[in-house]
Amino acid sequence: MMGAQRSLWLGAGLLLAALAVLLLGSGVGSTGFDSVLHAGSDPVAWQILWDIRLPRTLGAWMAGGLLGLAGAVAQGLFRNPLADPFLLGSASGAALGVALALALFGTSPFATQWLVRLGLTGAAFAGAVLGVVLTLALAKGVQHTLRLLLAGVIVGVVLGATRDLVTIAAPDILQAMQGFTLGSTGFVGWSACGVMAGMLFASLLVAWSLGRVLDGLALGEATAISLGLPLAAVRVALVAVLAMATGAAVAQTGLIAFVGLAAPHLVRSIVKTTHGRLVVLSAFMGGLLLMAADVLARWVIAPQELPVGVLTAVLGGSYLLWLMHRRRQPGSVL
Amino acid sequence: MALLGQVLEVPDALRIWRAIDAGVSAAAQSLPPQASKLRVYYEVSTGGYAAGAQSFIGEMMARLGVQNIVEPQLGPFPRINPEYVVRANPDLIMIGSRNVQGLEQRPGWAGLRAIRGRHICVFTPEESDVLVRPGPRMAEAARVMAHCIAQKGAP
Numbered sequence: 001m002m003g004a005q006r007s008l009w010l011g012a013g014l015l016l017a018a019l020a021v022l023l024l025g026s027g028v029g030s031t032g033f034d035s036v037l038h039a040g041s042d043p044v045a046w047q048i049l050w051d052i053r054l055p056r057t058l059g060a061w062m063a064g065g066l067l068g069l070a071g072a073v074a075q076g077l078f079r080n081p082l083a084d085p086f087l088l089g090s091a092s093g094a095a096l097g098v099a100l101a102l103a104l105f106g107t108s109p110f111a112t113q114w115l116v117r118l119g120l121t122g123a124a125f126a127g128a129v130l131g132v133v134l135t136l137a138l139a140k141g142v143q144h145t146l147r148l149l150l151a152g153v154i155v156g157v158v159l160g161a162t163r164d165l166v167t168i169a170a171p172d173i174l175q176a177m178q179g180f181t182l183g184s185t186g187f188v189g190w191s192a193c194g195v196m197a198g199m200l201f202a203s204l205l206v207a208w209s210l211g212r213v214l215d216g217l218a219l220g221e222a223t224a225i226s227l228g229l230p231l232a233a234v235r236v237a238l239v240a241v242l243a244m245a246t247g248a249a250v251a252q253t254g255l256i257a258f259v260g261l262a263a264p265h266l267v268r269s270i271v272k273t274t275h276g277r278l279v280v281l282s283a284f285m286g287g288l289l290l291m292a293a294d295v296l297a298r299w300v301i302a303p304q305e306l307p308v309g310v311l312t313a314v315l316g317g318s319y320l321l322w323l324m325h326r327r328r329q330p331g332s333v334l
Numbered sequence: 335m336a337l338l339g340q341v342l343e344v345p346d347a348l349r350i351w352r353a354i355d356a357g358v359s360a361a362a363q364s365l366p367p368q369a370s371k372l373r374v375y376y377e378v379s380t381g382g383y384a385a386g387a388q389s390f391i392g393e394m395m396a397r398l399g400v401q402n403i404v405e406p407q408l409g410p411f412p413r414i415n416p417e418y419v420v421r422a423n424p425d426l427i428m429i430g431s432r433n434v435q436g437l438e439q440r441p442g443w444a445g446l447r448a449i450r451g452r453h454i455c456v457f458t459p460e461e462s463d464v465l466v467r468p469g470p471r472m473a474e475a476a477r478v479m480a481h482c483i484a485q486k487g488a489p
Binding site: 175176186305 | 414431
């Protein structure tokens with residue numbers, strides 16, 4: 001059981017690294033390490049540490065974890081190494097939800113009253129769920145992988161175009177929209193952390209317990225069915241996990257690129273393992289990736305911030321490229 | 335200025351400029367003297383895009399005599415870390431109504447002096463339109479901003 005041991009070590013290593021980055025992240029911000037040292041005597045420094053830095057660093061880990069997990073599930077479910085969590089229309093749905101909320105807010109009392117209750121995160125989550133539901137309706141269920149993929153792409157394009165129409169009609173929201181599409185962990189508080197922690201725990205549990213089905217599915221749908229795996233029911237459960245995990249992450253932090261795609265590949269490049277372990281390790285990897293990117297985002301040009309999505313793409317992308325370059329073997333992607 | 339007027343084919347450019355300038359000065363003089371102690375944060379759009387001292391909005395704030403919490407070296411419209419605002423603890427927040435959503439729920443912001451005392455200027459879309467576009471309506475923008483400072487800036 002070399003693989004089991006290696007994945008155990010990798011999991012422990014990833015968690016340890018995350019802990020180290022968490023400690024580092026509590027010291028990085030607009031003022032730097034001195035605020036940690038003075039946190040005992042200075043109430044504002046304490047407030048910054050406790051109310052802003054800790055929740056946003058932890059929140060970045062959890063959002064990254066949700067995306068990494070969703071990416072591993074998507075790649076297993078669609079048996080496609082290019083699948084990512086935003087595939088089923090959740091990203092474009094969430095972006096449309098945010099665009100509508102921003103454009104309608106303050107225009108009519110009725111809309112404003114509803115939007116105050118919903119909030120931007122609520123609008124993003126509702127949009128993400130709507131996007132996935134639309135995809136499922138177009139694909140007439142979840143049983144045809146190819147139909148599902150195609151429907152996801154089409155819904156993505158149509159909702160994206162609608163979002164563009166909304167931003168053209170209300171150009172004031174362009175900058176705020178850009179902030180959302182590049183992702184930000186700046187406003188993640190404890191309540192958001194709680195929501196994401198619950199979602200991450202539930203999704204991990206479901207995805208981990210369905211890992212064996214994903215292993216079977218990797219051999220092809222016909223083989224999986226002949227092995228007696230309950231494919232139909234499991235597909236529904238996995239799509240639900242995919243949608244909820246992505247929706248929760250996107251609602252709290254915006255569209256963060258590449259974590260969902262890169263995290264499973266990074267795990268696979270280190271250890272070959274079963275899907276049950278892969279989803280857990282991908283969550284840890286995604287969390288570490290986004291957390292590191294978040295710390296960098298507020299450190300590089302402090303007290304200003306870089307969009308965190310740009311950094312995840314640069315960090316994850318360059319590492320993946322380096323991996324591909326290093327082990328170029330015939331017949332293998334990574 | 336005269337050259338600019340020639341280029342734009344506006345014969346009385348200097349007169350227009352003087353009118354704008356006088357309008358801004360009048361708005362500044364309408365403010366009580368204690369307004370100069372106010373420390374103000376102007377958020378241009380959600381995600382923490384602030385109006386820096388180098389921006390025309392920052393220059394307008396300077397003309398009205400209030401202090402900008404965003405330091406000049408950060409450039410015109412920096413995207414600042416939210417904890418920067420918590421650290422600076424402004425007396426007054428200016429923001430457009432489109433962006434005000436969730437302002438008080440931002441982590442750590444509930445304790446800000448401006449939010450505890452509800453010293454928040456929420457500009458309607460029409461007012462924002464005047465404020466965030468540099469142009470001949472700058473005197474009007476100064477009046478809008480001065481009105482807000484006089485109304486919400488009082489301790």
